[in-house]
Amino acid sequence: MGAGIRLLAALLVLASAGTPRCAAQLRQNYYDAVCPGVESIVRDAVAKKVNDTPVAVGATVRLFFHDCFVQGCDASVIVVSSGNNTAEKDHSANLSLAGDGFDTVIKAKAAVDAVPQCTNQVSCADILTMATRDVIALAGGPAYAVELGRLDGLSSLASNVDGNLPPPSFDLDQLNAMFTANNLSQTDMIALSAAHTVGFAHCGTFAGRIQTASQDPTMDSGYASQLQAACPADVDPNVALSIDPVTPKVFDNQYFVNLQKGMGLFTSDQVLYSDTRSRPTVDAWAANSSDFQAAFVAAMTNLGRVGVKTDPSLGNIRRDCAVFNS
Numbered sequence: 001m002g003a004g005i006r007l008l009a010a011l012l013v014l015a016s017a018g019t020p021r022c023a024a025q026l027r028q029n030y031y032d033a034v035c036p037g038v039e040s041i042v043r044d045a046v047a048k049k050v051n052d053t054p055v056a057v058g059a060t061v062r063l064f065f066h067d068c069f070v071q072g073c074d075a076s077v078i079v080v081s082s083g084n085n086t087a088e089k090d091h092s093a094n095l096s097l098a099g100d101g102f103d104t105v106i107k108a109k110a111a112v113d114a115v116p117q118c119t120n121q122v123s124c125a126d127i128l129t130m131a132t133r134d135v136i137a138l139a140g141g142p143a144y145a146v147e148l149g150r151l152d153g154l155s156s157l158a159s160n161v162d163g164n165l166p167p168p169s170f171d172l173d174q175l176n177a178m179f180t181a182n183n184l185s186q187t188d189m190i191a192l193s194a195a196h197t198v199g200f201a202h203c204g205t206f207a208g209r210i211q212t213a214s215q216d217p218t219m220d221s222g223y224a225s226q227l228q229a230a231c232p233a234d235v236d237p238n239v240a241l242s243i244d245p246v247t248p249k250v251f252d253n254q255y256f257v258n259l260q261k262g263m264g265l266f267t268s269d270q271v272l273y274s275d276t277r278s279r280p281t282v283d284a285w286a287a288n289s290s291d292f293q294a295a296f297v298a299a300m301t302n303l304g305r306v307g308v309k310t311d312p313s314l315g316n317i318r319r320d321c322a323v324f325n326s
């Protein structure tokens with residue numbers, strides 16, 4: 001009995017040590033009092049959007065990642081540039097953020113605000129968090145509970161994007177450095193990279209790996225030929241291919257199986273298998289989908305805590321997700 005209590009106490013200490021700080025004020029069911037139906041309202045709006053426009057799945061997940069890595073998960077990525085302010089979304093690194101991710105949030109926000117009790121009660125940052133969870137489940141990924149209570153940021157600057165988003169050329173050390181700066185472990189980073197199990201990439205993002213003169217030896221040669229055929233040197237820069245060539249629409253652990261076969265699209269994907277420090281995790285999750293899903297849910301929860309603002313002096317609830325309240 002005594003030993004049991006000591007063990008429990010030790011586990012609690014461990015659990016709190018492993019919890020990123022500043023997460024204290026985020027919690028599940030945050031809107032139960034002010035807008036009890038919010039999660040189903042968002043889910044229904046997102047389901048309709050994805051049904052009409054399936055590319056919204058990848059677009060929304062990537063939007064959440066870019067939001068959280070630049071100035072925290074505060075919907076600053078959604079704000080449009082105005083007058084003298086050039087917003088995050090107009091940085092060149094955002095050039096390829098697909099419009100359907102933004103539209104998913106705008107539509108879900110409109111659905112929430114259409115319920116009188118809920119009007120202007122739910123932050124855009126939380127709507128993006130819920131919408132991301134919902135598109136993942138709709139694509140066959142894990143369903144999970146989200147923590148809520150983020151406020152929307154009060155600034156959005158293109159200059160804040162510099163150096164805060166990973167380019168596809170990154171190696172393991174570079175990826176780890178950038179994720180560590182966001183309180184995310186290597187395990188989180190590998191799990192989150194599996195978001196590349198859905199969505200599209202423009203030819204230019206991997207062109208350097210497939211040119212015959214400089215072909216990346218870690219890429220399967222058959223896959224390289226396939227990519228060369230779809231993305232010849234004179235290709236229209238708007239052409240985009242599925243990042244997961246095997247199950248492009250399903251949110252599954254095929255991403256890791258692809259890496260084992262040299263079929264990772266970006267250097268930053270394939271390096272997770274090439275580098276022996278991360279390969280065991282790739283192998284484990286290629287073999288065991290439920291272990292991958294559990295790690296992915298934990299990593300998404302950690303990602304959702306990055307740079308979160310809960311103090312009303314640091315954020316608010318935007319009436320229009322794309323425009324600061326006046």
Ligand code: HEM
Nearest residue numbers: 058059062065096098166167168192195199200201202268
């Ligand atoms: C680990 C470092 C990462 C790098 C270097 C990276 C890089 C990229 C690049 C270059 C694209 C293609 C963009 C385009 O051409 O349109 C892309 C797409 C995408 N990324 Fe990542 N990414 C990383 C991590 C993540 C994370 C953590 C997530 C989410 C949890 C994510 C989700 C996505 C999704 C869903 C797409 C497809 C977007 C769409 O279909 O519109 N990525 N990523």
Ligand SMILES: *[C@@H]1O[C@H](CO)[C@@H](O)[C@H](O)[C@H]1NC(C)=O
Nearest residue numbers: 082083084085086155156157
């Ligand atoms: C932007 O311009 C407005 C007036 O047009 C001004 O009030 C504001 O201070 C300016 N902001 C910055 C950051 O320069």
Ligand SMILES: *[C@@H]1O[C@H](CO)[C@@H](O)[C@H](O)[C@H]1NC(C)=O
Nearest residue numbers: 284287288289290291292294
């Ligand atoms: C996956 O790993 C879990 C333990 O984390 C185990 O219970 C389960 O049987 C494994 N599934 C497969 C398919 O190997």
Ligand SMILES: *[C@@H]1O[C@H](CO)[C@@H](O)[C@H](O)[C@H]1NC(C)=O
Nearest residue numbers: 021181182183305306307308
């Ligand atoms: C990471 O955690 C530290 C506390 O250890 C916190 O001060 C910091 O704001 C967090 N960083 C991000 C980007 O969330």
Ligand SMILES: CC(=O)N[C@H]1CO[C@H](CO)[C@@H](O)[C@@H]1O
Nearest residue numbers: 089090091092094095096097
């Ligand atoms: C989706 C989006 O807003 N893309 C913008 C990204 O940044 C470039 C400029 O660097 C803009 O032209 C795009 O409109």
